[in-house]
Amino acid sequence: MQLEQLYAHFLNYPKISTDTRKIEEDSLFFALKGDHFNGNAFAEKALDLGARYVIIDEADYFIDERTILVSNVLQTLQELAKYHRSKLTIPIIGITGTNGKTTTKELLHAVLVEKYTCFATKGNLNNHIGVPLSLLSINKEFEIAIIEMGANHQGEIEFLSELAQPTHGLITNVGKAHLEGFGSFEGVKKTKGELYAFLAAHQGICFIQHDNSNLVEMIAAYPSLKQIKYGFSEDNEVFGKLIKANPFLAVEWFSKKELEPHTVQTKLTGSYNTENILAAVAVGLHFDVSDKQIRLGIEKYTPQNNRSQITQTAKNTLIEDYYNANASSMKAALENMAVIEAENKVIILGDMFELGDDSPAEHKTVIAQAKTIPTSRLIFVGKDFYAHRDGDAEYYQTTDEALEALSKHPISSSFVLLKASRGMAFEKLITAL
Incomplete structure (x- = not known):
């Protein structure tokens, strides 16, 4: 046919x-x-x-x-999605990055939906099957769309960009994740940068966190690509700062067009989400969403699916952040714990997967960073962390062993970070917390 x-x-x-x-x-x-x-x-x-x-x-x-x-059914699905995309005339924003792409996608949607009928990738349907399914979900009622694109090997973002044909794009950041598939951190940068390459070749527009040296280095290869800059320094079109994290973030932002400060109180935790909020502001302003609509959209957004999700149990306050973990997201989560205002802090970390030959060194680095934060208990779970066990923290080889220890020696009246790769099944620990 x-x-x-x-x-x-x-x-x-x-x-x-x-x-x-x-x-x-x-x-x-x-x-x-x-x-x-x-x-x-x-x-x-x-x-x-x-x-x-x-x-x-x-x-x-x-x-x-x-x-x-x-x-070939898969190839036919992809070709049908690409053909459907070619019939659409709306702006499509492609998002990729090592960390934060799903949260950023949802923040963008929360802002844009205040003014437009906006489609956004459901859940994490962001691969060679999910992107075609997302594209085929865009009907004539939508005025703008956000397509999340994930990758675990080189060439994947190039392929997904050819399918989605984004008019606008955003790379949240680049970090050490899926190193088995990418080969190295340079491989990560090359693959994520394929979005910049597509936008440059098709007269697209890029939103860039211009205080991120890796992104600035990557985009330098495409001098003709139009950039809309956001970040923390005043030379960006949109800039801002974290005001408070106790544990929900309050963020102040400015735009060069209007140097009046705007403050937004969010339901997000994690200081690393400040730049994701600024990204949503930059995108909203570009598409003529009002300051008030931007604030309302961000304030309404509530994170879910174990992504920096705050949960209040009968005994403790938890940050559930075990949807995924890699070297850079682990570093960001620990930096956030260092600035959170809480008396009794507990950190429970689980193994990071798919780090290849870099795994031993990266797990050792995380242990060292975690030990710099004052805690009442510091717990590492998984065989990769267990390989570095010492007398300064608790180490367990499996999540079940950690659950048993938490049941025997419970934690109460504490602020607890739970961070691990999805395969560690950290949701098991909630019953003891």
């Missing part, structure tokens, strides 16, 4: 399904394959559950005229 014909079906039935457990009636079911499943085998079930058409790539699963046979 020609792409134009498939697109005609999509316009008639603009809902995409890839999982029969969540299928929607009158949708197009794309029979994707994974390491442990073959979507082709679910094509008939998808039709039984209400799919209008199924797209498969194995002839053995052909059913009837409702079956569309293609050479």
Whole structure:
């Protein structure tokens, strides 16, 4: 089937399904394959559950005229998304970065939705499957869209940019994450910088944290790329500072066009989120969102999904930040704990994954940094931290061992940071806190 014909079906039935457990009636079911499943085998079930058409790539699963046979289902999904994107005329903001991209995406959406009908990537659908699904969710009602793009190997941001074709872009930062896939920190910078390369080649506009030396170095390769600068120094178009973190952030910001100070009280914790807030301000101002609307949008935003999320239990106040962890996000989380105003601080850290050969050194660095912060208890969990155990802190090889220790020796009346890679399953610890 020609792409134009498939697109005609999509316009008639603009809902995409890839999982029969969540299928929607009158949708197009794309029979994707994974390491442990073959979507082709679910094509008939998808039709039984209400799919209008199924797209498969194995002839053995052909059913009837409702079956569309293609050479590669994933590639077809991507091509359909790119074709749909080519029909859209709205601004699309591409976001990538090592840390903070999901929070920044949500802050941008919170600001822009005060004025526009704004689409933003749901959850973290930011990879070679999630980006096409996000693009195909943008209908004619939306006036602007934000597409989050993640990567764990070189060339991925270039590919996703070709799909999303952003008119505007933002790299939050670059840090040491997924080093197994990127090869090195230089590999991280090269890959994230592929967004700058796309914008420069297509007369796009870039929002840049211009006090970040890595980003400034990366963008220098594209002198023609239009930059809108934000950060902490007064030479940026938008600049500001953290006023208070107790634990929620209050931030003051200025714009060069109007040097009157604006203050916003947020529901965010983590001093590292100050620059994400300033990014949202810069984007909002560029798209003519008023100062009042910007403040309202940021004040309304509440973080979720274990990303710098404040939880009050019967015994303690927790920062739940175990959606992901890497060397740079761990450093930022600890810097935040150092400035938070709290009497009894407890730090519980879990292993960082996918750091390759750099893993031993990076875990050792985190231990050293954590020990500079006055705490009533300092706990490290996981085999990588355990390899550096000493007598100055508590070390446990597994999350279950840490849970047992916390149950025997409970923590109360404390401000507790929980930070780890997702695979450490730190949510188990909440029952003891």
